[in-house]
Amino acid sequence: MIQRRVFGTVFTLESAVAAFVFLVVLALVCHAVVRRRAGRQPTPSDRPQRPVLEKYYVGVLAAFAAFLVAWTAWQNHEEHRPPNRTPVRVDVMGFQWCWKFGYPQSPAKVSVTGTCRGKDLPTLVVPTGRPVELRLTSNDVIHSLWVPDLRYKMDAFPDHVNTFTLTLDHEGRWRGRCAEFCGERHYAMDFWIKAVSPEEYDRYLHGQPIGTGTGTAT
Amino acid sequence: MTVASPAAGTEDTGGRPVVPGGWLGWVTSTDHKRIGLLTIGTSLVIFLLMGVLALLMRSQLAQPDLHVVDPATFSQLFTIHGSGMIYMVLTPFAVGMGTYLVPLQIGAPGIAAPRLTLLGYWLYVLGAVLMLSGFATPQGAHAGGWFSYPPLADKVHSPGLGSDLWIAGVLLATTGVIIMGWTVLWTVLRRRARGMTMLRLPVFCWSMIASCLMVIGAFPALLAALALLAVGRADASVFTSNTWNIGYQHLFWFYGHPVVYVMFFPYLAAVAEVLAVFSGRRFFGYKGTALSLLVFAALSMSVWGHHMFATGQATNDYYSLTSIALLVPAGVEYFGMIGTILGGRIRLRTPMLFALAFIPQFLIGGLTGIMVGTPVIDYHVTDSYFVVAHLHYVLFAGSAFGLFAAVYYWTPKVTGAMLSERLGRLHFWLLVVGTNLTFLPMFALGYQGMPRRVATYASFDGFAWLNLLASIGAGFLAVGIGVFVVNVLWTLRKVALGRSGNAGDDPWQAHTLEWATSSPPPRFNFAADRSLPPITSFAPLLDLRERRASGAAVGAEQEGASGS
Numbered sequence: 172m173i174q175r176r177v178f179g180t181v182f183t184l185e186s187a188v189a190a191f192v193f194l195v196v197l198a199l200v201c202h203a204v205v206r207r208r209a210g211r212q213p214t215p216s217d218r219p220q221r222p223v224l225e226k227y228y229v230g231v232l233a234a235f236a237a238f239l240v241a242w243t244a245w246q247n248h249e250e251h252r253p254p255n256r257t258p259v260r261v262d263v264m265g266f267q268w269c270w271k272f273g274y275p276q277s278p279a280k281v282s283v284t285g286t287c288r289g290k291d292l293p294t295l296v297v298p299t300g301r302p303v304e305l306r307l308t309s310n311d312v313i314h315s316l317w318v319p320d321l322r323y324k325m326d327a328f329p330d331h332v333n334t335f336t337l338t339l340d341h342e343g344r345w346r347g348r349c350a351e352f353c354g355e356r357h358y359a360m361d362f363w364i365k366a367v368s369p370e371e372y373d374r375y376l377h378g379q380p381i382g383t384g385t386g387t388a389t
Numbered sequence: 390m391t392v393a394s395p396a397a398g399t400e401d402t403g404g405r406p407v408v409p410g411g412w413l414g415w416v417t418s419t420d421h422k423r424i425g426l427l428t429i430g431t432s433l434v435i436f437l438l439m440g441v442l443a444l445l446m447r448s449q450l451a452q453p454d455l456h457v458v459d460p461a462t463f464s465q466l467f468t469i470h471g472s473g474m475i476y477m478v479l480t481p482f483a484v485g486m487g488t489y490l491v492p493l494q495i496g497a498p499g500i501a502a503p504r505l506t507l508l509g510y511w512l513y514v515l516g517a518v519l520m521l522s523g524f525a526t527p528q529g530a531h532a533g534g535w536f537s538y539p540p541l542a543d544k545v546h547s548p549g550l551g552s553d554l555w556i557a558g559v560l561l562a563t564t565g566v567i568i569m570g571w572t573v574l575w576t577v578l579r580r581r582a583r584g585m586t587m588l589r590l591p592v593f594c595w596s597m598i599a600s601c602l603m604v605i606g607a608f609p610a611l612l613a614a615l616a617l618l619a620v621g622r623a624d625a626s627v628f629t630s631n632t633w634n635i636g637y638q639h640l641f642w643f644y645g646h647p648v649v650y651v652m653f654f655p656y657l658a659a660v661a662e663v664l665a666v667f668s669g670r671r672f673f674g675y676k677g678t679a680l681s682l683l684v685f686a687a688l689s690m691s692v693w694g695h696h697m698f699a700t701g702q703a704t705n706d707y708y709s710l711t712s713i714a715l716l717v718p719a720g721v722e723y724f725g726m727i728g729t730i731l732g733g734r735i736r737l738r739t740p741m742l743f744a745l746a747f748i749p750q751f752l753i754g755g756l757t758g759i760m761v762g763t764p765v766i767d768y769h770v771t772d773s774y775f776v777v778a779h780l781h782y783v784l785f786a787g788s789a790f791g792l793f794a795a796v797y798y799w800t801p802k803v804t805g806a807m808l809s810e811r812l813g814r815l816h817f818w819l820l821v822v823g824t825n826l827t828f829l830p831m832f833a834l835g836y837q838g839m840p841r842r843v844a845t846y847a848s849f850d851g852f853a854w855l856n857l858l859a860s861i862g863a864g865f866l867a868v869g870i871g872v873f874v875v876n877v878l879w880t881l882r883k884v885a886l887g888r889s890g891n892a893g894d895d896p897w898q899a900h901t902l903e904w905a906t907s908s909p910p911p912r913f914n915f916a917a918d919r920s921l922p923p924i925t926s927f928a929p930l931l932d933l934r935e936r937r938a939s940g941a942a943v944g945a946e947q948e949g950a951s952g953s
Contacts, residue, residue, distance in 0.1 A: 219671055317772070
């Protein structure tokens with residue numbers, strides 16, 4: 172879950188800096204309002220500018236901006252580094268208003284879809300510990316595949332394939348959503364992403380439903 | 390003055406007399422003050438309508454699984470709310486302020502090309518009416534969001550007439566704003582009074598220069614995007630190709646980011662003027678601020694791709710670089726504002742309250758703007774309520790507070806009467822509570838996974854109580870805006886009845902030239918029998934007061950010396 176980790180690092184740092192800047196500015200405003208109120212008879216300053224101080228200040232701002240750009244770009248490249256082993260491939264198709272997940276490498280040509288009405292949400296099954304390459308496209312309007320717990324989303328365009336790779340390190344089930352407004356039932360265009368053990372995933376590709384693998388003994 | 394003022398009352402009306410005070414006199418006026426007020430008044434009326442749409446949305450989202458409106462109607466509500474607030478309220482209001490104030494602030498008798506300015510206003514009104522008339526069509530108003538990406542906005546996926554009306558309306562209104570932007574820029578560059586050098590322009594005039602440069606440079610890209618959309622609606626095969634889908638996004642955002650600063654600079658500058666006047670000193674760091682506005686405007690043309698980080702089809706590193714670089718000019722502007730109040734003698738009148746609240750509230754919008762300009766953060770929060778919160782902190786907690794500061798500050802000049810201070814304070818506090826209660830929870834909602842533009846959400850999503858808080862906040866906003874409307878209408882009625890009492894030429898002890906004429910100013914701004922004060926800096930009236938004070942002090946000293 173590299174996406175979640177990188178997001179966490181960068182978001183924490185930027186939030187901390189933002190909170191610090193906000194508190195400093197708020198303190199300055201409060202200080203001015205309390206200490207420089209007309210009732211306390213302060214003398215208005217006649218200093219129209221402080222160019223030297225301003226130059227240093229701009230220097231600090233520029234240096235911080237340079238750091239932020241470089242560091243976050245580096246984090247972004249870390250996040251998108253090509254996987255060190257061949258990924259499992261899943262074809263994702265968004266449509267108005269649900270998803271279709273196809274497994275091109277599966278012998279049984281497994282393909283899952285649903286109606287996204289009520290509890291009929293399609294499940295995207297992936298193995299734990301192995302990189303999974305999602306190939307996103309759409310057959311009508313633009314959609315966007317978002318897994319909030321993964322802290323990542325990517326748009327699905329018609330006539331275009333976007334890819335990204337994710338690796339889930341433990342078993343579980345998470346909610347996925349459509350993030351790009353795509354019409355009337357946009358709000359309901361949800362799916363599940365389920366990480367299972369590589370063995371169970373293998374059985375899944377052979378056409379066995381999830382959760383039934385252990386009991387088969389013939 | 391560079392233009393000769395025609396004698397009052399001899400305006401060419403084609404032979405038929407037009408009563409200047411009548412409605413025909415207003416809607417055909419070539420007086421920049423009237424055109425400015427028409428623009429401002431129209432946008433305030435649309436502002437109220439858009440607020441009603443927002444209240445409907447907040448009612449629908451107050452709890453999970455509500456059915457106040459159906460999803461199709463909800464999509465129309467957020468589309469028209471967003472389009473209305475951006476294309477028909479905050480942008481025209483900003484340009485309308487420029488139309489009213491710039492000639493006064495530079496000591497000119499009128500605006501350059503007044504008939505063209507009036508044409509711009511009427512195109513804007515026509516566009517607004519067209520867009521809103523979508524609600525009267527069988528399938529309702531346009532429902533593709535304010536940026537209306539194809540293919541969703543094409544004829545196949547949005548067959549309604551409302552979408553065509555939306556395209557035509559936005560196109561006309563934007564054309565009108567471009568024309569008005571041209572004439573304001575022309576005025577500030579070519580119609581300045583003698584002595585009004587570029588570096589003696591008030592901060593507000595600098596903000597209009599930067600804004601109009603962006604209007605001229607970036608708004609035509611919106612016209613191109615809309616033309617592309619119109620072509621695609623005529624021929625559905627256009628948007629089967631990815632090239633035109635992503636191409637539309639590039640065209641749109643080339644307009645769509647500079648417009649944010651057009652909706653920001655004039656309000657920021659209004660706040661800057663208010664801060665300086667109510668701090669009893671000249672604006673601190675004037676040159677830095679003027680320069681930063683220009684740098685900001687230039688950079689704004691290079692950041693559009695940060696709206697497209699999640700498309701997988703933008704050069705994220707580059708757009709992140711230019712976006713984060715914006716923190717430098719933004720920081721310079723904060724340096725000026727904070728420096729002004731730190732060395733001031735602060736009078737807490739209503740305009741000042743709004744201006745002071747602008748500083749930390751807009752800052753929340755700005756700081757979260759750096760976050761969404763960072764790709765690895767944006768992947769998660771884009772198209773979520775985090776972005777909704779961010780843009781409302783910029784445009785409502787920021788720009789709208791600047792707008793209200795401007796209204797309270799300039800109303801005595803425009804009408805000759807003060808707005809009620811007591812109602813103004815009530816309006817202010819209701820708005821501060823309402824704004825933060827409405828928009829702060831949205832950051833958390835987006836972080837937790839609530840996508841924007843959802844018509845409802847499930848109870849197990851866990852979004853219920855934060856949404857409820859936001860909806861309660863919207864109630865505070867509604868009451869606050871109601872108080873504002875009462876305040877304005879009450880004051881206007883008193884003016885109409887002649888019971889308002891005169892605010893005087895300069896009730897706030899202000900700095901700029903519009904306060905050196907009567908309230909309201911005469912037809913050609915500065916009466917012939919009353920010469921302009923010497924324009925010695927960007928705060929000529931402050932200079933005048935300082936000279937008089939030192940003159941009086943010297944006089945008193947000499948008197949004392951001769952007496953001993």
